[in-house]
Structure formats: C-alpha cells, structure tokens
Amino acid sequence: MQRDIPEVVIKRLPIYYRSLQQMAQMGKDVVSSQELAKSAGVTATQVRRDLSYFGEFGKQGKGYSVELLLSELRRILNLDRDWDVVLVGAGSLGRAVTRYPRLEQHGFRIRHVYDHNPNRINTRLNGLVVEDVSLMPEQISREGIRIAIIAVPPSSAQEVADELVRSGIKAILNYAPATIQVPDDVRVYDIDPVAAMQSLTYYLEPYESRRKRKLSSASDRIDITS
Amino acid sequence: MQRDIPEVVIKRLPIYYRSLQQMAQMGKDVVSSQELAKSAGVTATQVRRDLSYFGEFGKQGKGYSVELLLSELRRILNLDRDWDVVLVGAGSLGRAVTRYPRLEQHGFRIRHVYDHNPNRINTRLNGLVVEDVSLMPEQISREGIRIAIIAVPPSSAQEVADELVRSGIKAILNYAPATIQVPDDVRVYDIDPVAAMQSLTYYLEPYESRRKRKLSSASDRIDITS
DNA sequence: TCATGTGAAATCCTTCACAGCC
C-alpha cells in the first residue's frame, strides 16, 4: 500500500464512507462525485482526486457503484474487521465513552477500561469491569491491542501515552485536553470540544447587542450553499 | 480585525492557549516559540508565524510573556467574555455534553437543552430542564444566542441546523455523524469519534498477528521526538 | 548571544479544464 497519501485525504475518507452508508440505506445504487461531494460537504473534484489515490472505482458517464465504493473504503480503511480498543480513564469522560454506542456499532470493541483510582477499580461500567491501570501493559501486549482511547486528566495524559506506546499501542484517540508526544509510528487524533468552541468564537462578533437580530421569516431565509 | 487568516491557524490558537494556561499555572513567566511549539506539538516557526498574523507579541532574545500572550489570545479568540450556548438533543449524547464540566469552566454556558421527544421534555438534566424544541427559535432569537451544539440523530441533523440558522445561530458544534449544510456566515465544527477512529485504522496493519510484539523493556524504548 | 518576525523558497493541497470513455 502506497504511503504518501496526504493525511487530509485520509481524514475525509470516513466522511465519504458515512455518506455512502446512508445512501446505501436509502437504496441508492450509483452515485456521482457531484452527489457524494454535496453529501460530504466538499467539492466533486476533491472526491474524485481523493479516490484516485487508491484506484479507479468509477464508471465514466455513470458514476460510482455505492456498494463497490463502500467495500473499497472498507478495505482501504481496514474496516472489514473489528478492532479491539482499550480505554484509559473511568471518570465522567471515560464513562461517557463506554456509553457511546456508535463505537461498538462500527466494530470498535472496548476490551478493557483502566483507572488508577481504587474507588473506581472493580466497579462495573456498561458491562465492563474497571481494572487497575497497572495491569494495562501486560494485557495490551498479550492481546495485541493497538488502539487506545485516553480519557484521563491532562496532567497524566503524557505518562499514560508513554505507557501505552511501550505496550505496543499504535493509534490513540485523545480526549485529554493536552498535547501528547509520541514516536513517529504512533498516530494521535485529538478531540477537544473546548478547543473547538474557542475556534468558533473567533468568528463571532464579540459584543453584538442582544435583540439586534430578529427572528427571520421564511421569506428572508438565506439560500443554503456553503 | 483582518479576516483572511487561514482557518488552520485559528484552529491552532486554542491549543497554544491551552499550553500557555498550563505554563501560567506552573508559574512560568516567559516562553520561547521553541518551548511553546514543543508543548503544542507544532514547530517553532509555525508558532511565530501564527502569532505574527495578529501582532508582535514577543521580545527578541527573550521570548513571549506568558501572561501577555494569554491575554492577547483571549482577545483574539473573544474569550474575555462568557458565551451562551444551546444544546439540541437530550439523548445519551446530549446528556454527556451537559455533564462535561470543561465547557462551563471555560465560559460556555448551556442555557437551554431542547428535545422533541415528549418523554424527555421537562425532565431535569444536570440542573437544566429539557424544553420542547418548538420553543427554540423564539428563545435563541430573544436571548441573542449565537452558539449551538447539535447532539441529535443524523437523520434530523440537517433540519435542526436549518432551524438554528434561521434563529440566528452563527456557530455550531456538531456531534451528529452527518454533514450539515449551512450558509457561509455560519461556522460548523464536527466532532465524530467514529470517523476519527476510522482514520486511525487506515494506518494500522490490517492483520498483524497477535503475540507478534513483545512487551518492550525500558532499554529498547523508542526515543520520543515527533 | 539569543530568539523574534518575516521575505523567499519549498512543499502541500485544491481546483481548473479537458481527454477519454461509457
């Protein structure tokens, strides 16, 4: 598999995948780059270019087979298997993660939940027993688990990441509001709602007065384009 | 305020802000672009370039005053005020959002939680009463709220977004696993853990056998650089 | 001497525009 595909492209593939799944569910057989682009919020050229990194999946004059494209994306993204995951941190954030059903639905199986707080260890949590984080390296290693979710306070995020990397973890979904440093062969994806909000407020007028805007009626509704 | 600053830059500013807050807490007075870069996981040149879009905040030969930079970033990102937010969707995802304390800690105040399910309306949820979504437009408009969090199923995400936009919302944090279309003057930031996971699995070997790796000892630990 | 701020260069990514094929 070639390994110089832009990371931005890789981040868009799951979005295409999501759109296609929805289309398949609605019984759509064939989709044009135009339609897929609209559904994914990008341009048609971008869809075609992104897919062309991996092969020629379309039919000229016709478009792409929804089923074929789904199966190609599954293959490319390694989604035609389930993945074991460990979760570190059984605080409120970690608990929310265990209760988020979409991960399981998409084949990401949380195999262990770890914490170091004795009050949390051995408590049950959505069908999982919280284990002592000291058991973590051995279990990850023995079970060959390569994906971890970090949901600990920022002050311990780095040491947890270090331990995960030593144990063989290669992919980390990081909910801790901290940047973690990992070797080149480990990937980290950060999720920080506060940081997201703070980017959004940049674009807002700082002190627009209340009541300045009125409830718009159907007639002056802006046409959606973006 | 100039308005042609790359969006990537805006997304990095909250990360710098987060790093600086941590440094301030540790009593650090002055920071170099080098140090800030390390803490934020970017390059020193990038830090300097990013900041230079907004002014000259550093002292040559010295670095940046942590306090000054924090206050400049607060000003740039409009964080020297609190922001009212509405949350749409009181399902498990919406409930998790209300229980996530960091938003409040950073000045994002959830003022209303809406749902359309009668079983949820009027239930209490972390100090908030779930209201009927039909009250939403009028309340958003009257209270001048400009930020919304969408936590509804993907099938209703677009109609909720349309209604939010009509009511005057200008910034949306979208937890629904769906792309939503909004006018140019509205910003959307998507959070989709499943999509994030699916990008991560791209980089994993699909079928590395179990037990292939061993628990590494301290001596063969890879040096962290990334 | 040390670290910022920034032109210029390099790299990365997106879009244009169209040949080629169904």
Place this chain on the structure above:
DNA sequence: GGCTGTGAAGGATTTCACATGA
C-alpha cells in the same frame, strides 16, 4: 451527453534562513 480521472495551474501553508533588536 454525462461523468470520471488527471496533467497542469493555482492557491494555501509550512519551512528555511537570516536581518534585526534586546
């Protein structure tokens, strides 16, 4: 006629390298 796949162009972002000032 319609739509893909892709060279080439264009635009955006990052990095280099260094003048400048503390």
